Amino acid sequence: MNLTPRQQQVLDFLRQQIQTTGLPPSMAELMAAFGWSSPNGAAKHLQALAAKGVIALTPHKARGIRLLEPLETSRTTTADTLALPLVGRVAAGEPVLSMHAIERRLIVDRWLFQPRPDFLLRVQGDSMIEDGILDGDLVAGKATPDAQHGQTVIARVGEGITIKRLHHQDGQIRLLPRNAAYAPIDPAVHEDFAIEGIYCGLLRRA
Incomplete structure (x- = not known):
């Protein structure tokens, strides 16, 4: 062939x-x-x-x-390529990779990311600029409910999806922005909170 x-x-x-x-x-x-x-x-x-x-x-x-x-x-x-789903709006209670959340699929070089990602998510806002993650970037995420202290994660908080640095010590979870203009997020006990994935890299349009 x-x-x-x-x-x-x-x-x-x-x-x-x-x-x-x-x-x-x-x-x-x-x-x-x-x-x-x-x-x-x-x-x-x-x-x-x-x-x-x-x-x-x-x-x-x-x-x-x-x-x-x-x-x-x-x-x-x-x-050498991956067809990654680009995730759009995620409804409350739905996983990131639910059928309704996927806008389309993009072909990307599989060697751009580590570990191998499962989806792409468009960044909204500038809360992670100190880590070089800018508004409009496409962040690649590996779908997993588990993450280590200090990792950058894609998390569900209430009705929204956010990208933040995970602070997890002594049973306390905080989501830390990488921009001094933003306050940390402390998920409430009753709040819909879940780690949806870990950060694998990003794509930025020239």
Whole structure:
């Protein structure tokens, strides 16, 4: 199988989308992930993959894409890219990676982050500027309910999601900003609070 680098990225995206959601991506999701302005770009790459025998296309059917290799095999592929969900508004009581919270998926270089992330979250505000995390950045997070003292975490507090430095000593949890203009957050006992993930790195548009 001789694929161009772009065709390999598209195939990796199809694999990851099916593994994550159980469904192939829509044309709109492909366009958003790769920055194509019309369905023609997505259709051209899908047709090329079909011609090379790695996928099958069902005409006139939404999400009519089928991999022609077992997912068990595709899981072992050493691709250099990740298709990460970009998380938007998270409703109260829902996990960060709930279906309704995902805006779209972005293709990123897997070697940019450590540890390997599960999602991207857009930063709002300047409470973490001393750590180089700026308003509008896309922060990569690894989904986990556990974090160590001193780690930067993505946390749910009440009806919002925030990025802060975790202070956890003697049973006391505080979320510390990295901007002297902001006060620490002390989650109340009755408040909806959970650690949703740990910080893995960020993306910033030039």
